[in-house]
Amino acid sequence: MRGVLIITAVLASSVALTSSATAQEKSGKTKEKKYQYVQVNRFEVQPGVDLPPDYQLTIVEDLDKALGKIKTMKQVLREGEALPEGQPVLLVTGTVTKFKKGSQATRYLVGFGAGSTVIDAHIKCYDATTKELLLERDVDGKVVMGMMGGKSEGANNGLAKEIAKDIKETFF
């Protein structure tokens, strides 16, 4: 009888803990889910990383497109644009930390991961008004295979999609 009571008590307390944690999680998410505007700054390139300038631009354009697909997003702002008054804006900045150019021909003719294109970046998300750091993460984009080896620009696209996914999960 005593054993049954103890088990019941333990179960009850665990249920209570779980529900409180869920509530906290929900309130936390609700707190973060206040953004409907995002401003994307051009990514910087870490010294020593040979990233072609067209790639630098492509990352932002792809990210802009990927963020624009989020349903609750009202507008993706560019660096230099005036922020909407009275609206919280999420500021996204990033630094490209690694770029491996790869080779489409090697990917196609050799395969097994040879010739893969890799772009690594470190992103930071701030509140544009308070400058409070809200999210910091390492992300990457890779092209390992694809049609005729897969285009290397797919790495930019992959990177942009991963960033958009992180932002969507955290803030939208």
Next chain:
Amino acid sequence: MIAALVAVDSFPNPGYCVERVQPDLQKLFHLVGIPGLRRDERVNLTAGPDGLLFETKKVRFQVPYARIRQVLLLRADRRYEGRTYAAAVATYGLGSLLILKKHPVDTVVLDYVNEHGGKMGIVIQMEISQGDLFENLLKGQGVPVVEPDGVAGSLTKDETGTETTERNKP
């Protein structure tokens, strides 16, 4: 009625028709930046009196010269997957070696600002002969084109079609 129709038809270029102006550069490869266009879609470019006009059958997008901040012209390479695939199919796989062939092109990185002052960009690729023409067109409109020397050192290529390297003129 029929006579009227015949009469109208006999004027192939009546006065009220405006002849379509030929674009300055045709069939450029759009990589990124033009709204409504996919990657690698072909686009025509006209250097109008007010700005650069990018045009396809469905899309018409103009960038005024006054908003252009920088134009970079870089040497690059493209690979034509479509042709490689066709060659591979036609030759039972042997034609897939065509993937090794690179086609030299010029890559244009156009930096401009939108009407709100936000930084935007367009990347297009064109044949090398078109690159020279593009440079002259922009210079004619007072827009300088940068062919980076210092940058190009760190720009060394990549493919995907796009191996970017220093654009050395002969």
